[in-house]
Amino acid sequence: MSKVVVMDHPLIQHKIGIIRRTETSSKEFREMIGEIAMLMCYEATRDLKLEDVEIETPITKMTAKELAGKKLAVVPILRAGLGMVEGMLAMIPAAKVGHIGLYRDPETLVPVEYYCKLPADSSERDIFVVDPMLATGGSAEAAITMLKQKGVKNIRFMCIIAAPEGVKKLQEVHPDVDIYIGALDDHLNDHGYIVPGLGDAGDRIFGTK
Ligand SMILES: O=P(O)(O)OC[C@H]1O[C@H](OP(=O)(O)OP(=O)(O)O)[C@H](O)[C@@H]1O
Ligand SMILES: O=c1cc[nH]c(=O)[nH]1
């Protein structure tokens, strides 16, 4: 069964409190999403492997540490996932970026695919799929299935707010995918929105409503 990590860092909790507020502007919402993604990336990369490397400081030779050549990629689920990319790249600048376009049909809540463009060597990379919201789990499930169909094996999913329903579904369908969550909320309402949540993340990032 996959690992589920709910972030307990005070800075992450504080910033999530800001993006939940109705009065937070698009500008501040976007900035906060970026900062939260950066802090979550820091926490979610704790297990990256290091290797020894011989270096020289101005004083002496020494054995230092560097990342063990792991190839990473960040794959946002469009649109809202785009808001997390810059923050992720601030922490892991050598990562490549793929894009998966999905929107949730407002009536059926079923995800509809409209775009997929991945780095050519995706199957050799460890991939972070990012989307601020995990609601029914349909979009994350579909995105991860698309990646697996293209040969990707090592996948982690990162979201800022999750509903228990989405976590359960993702664990059932993709038990090999670790899930990193900023805050685990209470439930979904009748329209598939997370309660208490923050509303529609894509609309709030891009100011479309
Ligand atoms: O877990 P689910 O029930 O699938 O819901 C979550 C999805 O819904 C939102 O995207 P939306 O469909 O609003 O598209 P957008 O990012 O373009 O606004 C959100 O960003 C997730 O991708
Ligand atoms: O609460 C929700 C659920 C799905 N998508 C969002 O943006 N917000």
Ligand SMILES: [Mg+2]
């Ligand atoms: Mg949306």
